[in-house]
Amino acid sequence: MHQYRSHTCAAIRSEHVGEAVRLSGWVHRKRDHGGVLFVDLRDHYGITQVVADADSPALPMLEAARVESVITIDGEVKARSAGTVNPNLPTGEIEVFARGVTVQSPAQELPMPVAGDAEYPEDIRLRYRFLDLRREKLHANILLRSNVISSIRKRMVDQGFTEFQTPILTASSPEGARDYLVPSRVHPGKFYALPQAPQMFKQLLMVAGFDRYFQIAPCFRDEDARADRSPGEFYQLDFEMSFVTQEDVFAAIEPVLHGVFEEFADWQGKGRQVSALPFRRIPYRESMLKYGNDKPDLRNPIEISDVSGFFSGSGFGRFAQIVEAGDVVRAIPAPNTADKSRKFFDDMNAWAQGEGFAGLGYATRKGGEWGGPIAKNHGDIGMRELAEALGLGPDDGVFFAAGKEAQAAKLAGLARTRVGEQLGLIDPNRFEFCWIVDFPMFEYDEDAKKVDFSHNPFSMPQGEMEALETKDPLDILAYQYDIVCNGVELSSGAIRNHRPEIMYKAFEIAGYSQADVDANFAGMINAFKYGAPPHGGSAPGIDRIVMLLADEPNIREVIVFPMTQKAEDLMMGAPNFATPKQLKELNLKVVEAVKPAAVSATTGLVKAD
DSSP: OOSSOSSOTTOOOGGGTTOEEEEEEEEEEEEEOSSOEEEEEEOSSOEEEEEEOTTOTTHHHHHHOOTTOEEEEEEEEEEOOGGGOOTTSTTTTEEEEEEEEEEEEOOOOOSSOSSSOOOOOHHHHHHTHHHHTTSHHHHHHHHHHHHHHHHHHHHHHHTTOEEOOOOSSBOOOSSSSOOOEEEOSSSTTOEEEOOSOSHHHHHHHHHTTOOEEEEEEEEEEOOOOBTTBOSEEEEEEEEEEESOOHHHHHHHHHHHHHHHHHHTTTGGGOOOEEOOSSOEEEEHHHHHHHHSSSSOOTTSOOOOEEOHHHHTTOSOHHHHHHHHTTOEEEEEEETTOTTSOHHHHHHHHHHHHHTTSSOOEEEEEETTEEESHHHHHHOHHHHHHHHHHHTOOTTOEEEEEEESHHHHHHHHHHHHHHHHHHTTOSOTTEEOEEEEEOOBSEEEETTTTEEEESSOTTBOBTTHHHHHHHSOGGGOBBSEEEEEETTEEEEEEEEBOOOHHHHHHHHHHTTOOHHHHHHHSHHHHHHHTTOOOOEEEEOOBHHHHHHHHTTOSSGGGGOSSOOOTTSOBTTTTBSOOOOHHHHHHTTOOOOOOOOOOEEOTTTOOEEOO
16 A cells, blocks of 8 residues: 555545545544534545544544645445535545554644635734644645646647747846846846846747747736736736737637636536627727727626717706716616615715716606706706617616716726615626727827827737828727626737837827837847738736636635735745845845935925935
């Protein structure tokens, strides 16, 4: 028999009754039933119940073993009595009577329990992540992640993609998020950067003629944490294709994403549905109008409408003034709210004010009868016309977001989500995908008072050079697209600008000279001068895909060793100070952080402490 185990803790079944077995694992739970001790022994694969009584020589050692100690059990497989069978365990029809036990590694008193689903503070969970990872739910999440990546890799290969690895030490990028810099020992004073994404390398692979590239790529960005973004590093399914249109890119990646989500839709018995192929294509401006953002949750049936025209010169003076000033009014239906009290609508208004907006107007409706100040002032005819245009039923209320277009759209989008949640309209058992397309190539930067890129500077403008030379920059659309699932942006992508002359012109519109482009993007622009194929791609986030499939609200729950929101690794103690020897080898000197300085109210100059 093997030194540590003849079976895993998930492998023994009723057909093994009477056999001698050896199991190794962690003491998951202990239950003392008056001289009979039950131990749940856990390993990576599952749990087996071990039993010892006064006739077992293993009893004293099992009684002394703390929970989470690692032990090896020698024993005999026995059938459980009918009343003690556990149908929730694959091993629930048997138990192992312990005849011998070896303690491989005793556990100290635990800082947090492993058994059970009780929540614990983030700092404890991350400081003792090796214990946290033993917990059933998190352990399953990490296994799900591994299986998802394996599935994605196979599906990409089946789609004709080839996996390549791109450099981790590279040059700093002048755009995007903050870089992580790595000092060079052999080039004093110079720094490498960890890649924010393999963007330029994957485009250079297309120039090199590899046609279809992918990798499960690590990316590094010095960004703050969010629920759907890990600080420091993350992984993405990075891919690029040559000689393709936007629709070719969609046709290649849709089966991969759809297949993966269908494969794991029933994970842990959830039985979820995945939107059919092909995924919906929604122009950016339509998305901003109907959903109030560019990452709509299509499980929510509510659609926003622009109702500005209904209030021009109307009896409701406040909205009339807003429209006459050139601003907008957006309507958010609240279906079947006749049975809701006034408090429901007032609470929504208070919520909007808590989000930093002036407020959220509303009109109630019951059996076709309107209620509320807006309806009273706008009049029955005006409200009836509005209801017909919106397709409202006799018991549907409506909320209004008014003001500057950007702010009204933002409030309307947030209100759409909240109304959907409050009314239970969002189906948790669906994955709804869509592409957001036709992003503006440029936008006006109010702070810098100039035109700048709105999304990705390396995208091909729709209309190419002719559009750049003849159109208002703010009217130019780009071959840029986002893939969105359930309101979560999985990735951005684009058909790339592979023509140097078009790239120079696009950057010129955004205020950058040809010298700026040559200096900042030398590797890529020089490569394009030697023959570059039309190409495009995208990079769906692995962490976000798994987060959706695992039905987790925080991305930390699907990453093996995440950092805190302050980008600290509490378990390994990173970041940490370098030793004087290390600093000397790197020709570096650490300067103490400058204390916040006081600013003179009269001169505006910084005053020293």
